Amino acid sequence: MALYYDAATILSPEKHRGSLKSRIYGSSTFKSNPAQVYALICETAKRDVFLKEVLDHVQLLHDEPKLTPLLALFLCHDHFFAKAGIAAPAKHPLRQSIERHKARLQSEFTRARLRRKCASIDDLKSSLDRERATHARPHPRWARMNTLITRDTESVVGSIFGCKRKRDLDNVLNVDAGTVSYCHDAHVPNLLALSPGTEVTKNDVYKQGELILQDKASCFPAYLLLGNESKEEAGDIIDGCAAPGNKTTHLAAILSEIGSEGKIFACERDSTRSKTLRVMVEKAGAGGVDVLAKQDFLALDPQDARFGRVTHLLLDPSCSGSGILRREDIPKLALPDDQRTKSKKRKRQEAEELVSEDTTADAQVDLAPTEEEAPIPTSEERLHKLANLQTRIVEHAMRFPAAKRLTYSTCSIHEQENEVVVSRLLASQVAQTRGWTVLPRSQQIDGMKRWRHRGIRNKPDDSFDGNKLTEEELDACIRCNPDDEEGTMGFFVCAFVRDVDAKETSHSNGSSDRLDENDGGGDEEGSWEGFD
Numbered sequence: 453m454a455l456y457y458d459a460a461t462i463l464s465p466e467k468h469r470g471s472l473k474s475r476i477y478g479s480s481t482f483k484s485n486p487a488q489v490y491a492l493i494c495e496t497a498k499r500d501v502f503l504k505e506v507l508d509h510v511q512l513l514h515d516e517p518k519l520t521p522l523l524a525l526f527l528c529h530d531h532f533f534a535k536a537g538i539a540a541p542a543k544h545p546l547r548q549s550i551e552r553h554k555a556r557l558q559s560e561f562t563r564a565r566l567r568r569k570c571a572s573i574d575d576l577k578s579s580l581d582r583e584r585a586t587h588a589r590p591h592p593r594w595a596r597m598n599t600l601i602t603r604d605t606e607s608v609v610g611s612i613f614g615c616k617r618k619r620d621l622d623n624v625l626n627v628d629a630g631t632v633s634y635c636h637d638a639h640v641p642n643l644l645a646l647s648p649g650t651e652v653t654k655n656d657v658y659k660q661g662e663l664i665l666q667d668k669a670s671c672f673p674a675y676l677l678l679g680n681e682s683k684e685e686a687g688d689i690i691d692g693c694a695a696p697g698n699k700t701t702h703l704a705a706i707l708s709e710i711g712s713e714g715k716i717f718a719c720e721r722d723s724t725r726s727k728t729l730r731v732m733v734e735k736a737g738a739g740g741v742d743v744l745a746k747q748d749f750l751a752l753d754p755q756d757a758r759f760g761r762v763t764h765l766l767l768d769p770s771c772s773g774s775g776i777l778r779r780e781d782i783p784k785l786a787l788p789d790d791q792r793t794k795s796k797k798r799k800r801q802e803a804e805e806l807v808s809e810d811t812t813a814d815a816q817v818d819l820a821p822t823e824e825e826a827p828i829p830t831s832e833e834r835l836h837k838l839a840n841l842q843t844r845i846v847e848h849a850m851r852f853p854a855a856k857r858l859t860y861s862t863c864s865i866h867e868q869e870n871e872v873v874v875s876r877l878l879a880s881q882v883a884q885t886r887g888w889t890v891l892p893r894s895q896q897i898d899g900m901k902r903w904r905h906r907g908i909r910n911k912p913d914d915s916f917d918g919n920k921l922t923e924e925e926l927d928a929c930i931r932c933n934p935d936d937e938e939g940t941m942g943f944f945v946c947a948f949v950r951d952v953d954a955k956e957t958s959h960s961n962g963s964s965d966r967l968d969e970n971d972g973g974g975d976e977e978g979s980w981e982g983f984d
């Protein structure tokens with residue numbers, strides 16, 4: 453029955469991005485009624501944990517090899533909760549795959565209901581609604597005022613959105629549903645927190661590039677890199693992994709605010725994303741940006757005369773994306789366990805179902821470019837390969853002759869891609885020879901100094917890949933957690949600095965430079981380099 457297949461397709465991250473409604477109503481290939489698909493997904497999301505419990509007890513997937521976990525969840529939802537039951541003819545194989553197990557399903561359903569002390573189906577529905585409400589933490593919509601185009605924040609937000617200014621984030625998050633309000637962020641200048649779900653992309657201020665949708669965490673790198681640099685200190689800048697360009701345009705705005713005439717080289721390897729980068733740079737009015745399209749940063753020659761004045765670099769390479777928030781309206785369903793023998797293709801399909809989500813809460817992909825793709829569960833081996841690539845990219849940045857400050861960032865929550873990479877970088881030959889160290893918290897721009905969440909150490913520091921950072925170095929690292937009261941995505945950033953006047957040493961400990969040749973640069977790594 454098309455309804456169930458269409459609903460499952462909608463939650464696949466492979467071809468579809470954007471809000472739930474835009475995915476459904478924007479699809480030309482669906483056979484079913486969009487309103488029904490939308491209702492099925494939303495209603496199933498309210499009861500997924502309960503339905504998974506029932507399906508796992510019955511072990512339905514074991515007996516029904518043709519059902520995927522998602523299909524089983526949708527069908528079971530309608531079997532129990534839809535007035536007319538499963539929307540398919542009585543003889544349809546999908547409907548039969550559930551109704552064959554009617555008696556067992558019913559008895560597990562009743563047990564699960566009684567475990568929740570619900571006397572009736574209506575009681576059960578209310579109880580599941582309450583359960584869901586306690587788990588959902590609202591996230592603001594973060595929007596950066598693009599000072600390249602406008603500096604009049606109050607008039608843009610006040611008059612165009614017609615919304616009320618609040619004292620702080622708590623006040624913005626706790627307004628009545630449907631009321632739009634905003635506050636200025638306490639850490640990053642020109643950043644606004646708008647009430648969850650505020651529609652921005654249809655507004656002229658967004659269309660004209662005055663307002664850029666960008667998670668608060670994603671504003672940290674450019675601010676940390678340039679926020680407390682003077683016009684004299686900032687020369688040219690390289691953004692090594694730039695598309696779609698949120699951080700590039702932020703860099704351009706800060707450069708212009710400090711009165712620098714330095715130029716920005718925005719380097720992007722992927723051809724489609726290079727086009728997006730160009731569009732974003734133009735829309736943001738970032739005139740001083742030179743887009744290096746389809747350019748691998750690792751292939752840039754640091755000795756090239758073009759880069760002789762590059763003093764600052766921002767490195768935001770591909771990562772596991774484990775800190776990416778789901779869009780609030782794209783549900784991540786709790787799926788029934790599937791213990792069947794899995795073919796490679798099937799494993800992949802299920803991995804996709806597991807992560808059937810879009811990217812950051814502020815990523816209205818149909819209109820606004822996203823920084824990252826949806827995350828996929830990442831094995832230790834994958835993380836290791838990503839960390840190798842991330843390390844190589846920053847090591848390459850450390851080789852630019854006039855470079856004196858750089859930032860390394862990821863939207864990952866894994867220590868292996870974050871503190872461990874910083875630790876490896878500090879131990880690398882290029883860092884030691886050229887005198888790169890981390891920028892201590894005490895020397896960071898005020899907003900970053902005040903940010904409470906700093907580097908962590910969970911992994912043993914005596915392992916090959918250990919996190920060997922000192923307490924001071926950990927304190928120099930900045931973390932954002934996806935599930936706390938700050939309302940950001942999961943993120944990590946660390947700034948490195950070097951004294952350009954100090955003499956280079958010939959020190960060599962042969963650490964990660966050697967390691968990368970053998971371990972990080974192989975073919976396999978090229979086949980999967982994480983999320984962008």
Ligand SMILES: C[S@@+](CC[C@H](N)C(=O)[O-])C[C@H]1O[C@@H](n2cnc3c(N)ncnc32)[C@H](O)[C@@H]1O
Binds near residue numbers: 670693698749770823
């Ligand atoms: C996390 S995204 C960057 C997001 C971007 N900084 C922003 O704020 O909008 C990583 C980007 O780096 C690009 N990339 C990865 N490795 C690269 C390399 N070696 N050279 C150039 N670009 C690279 C990817 O194609 C992807 O577009």
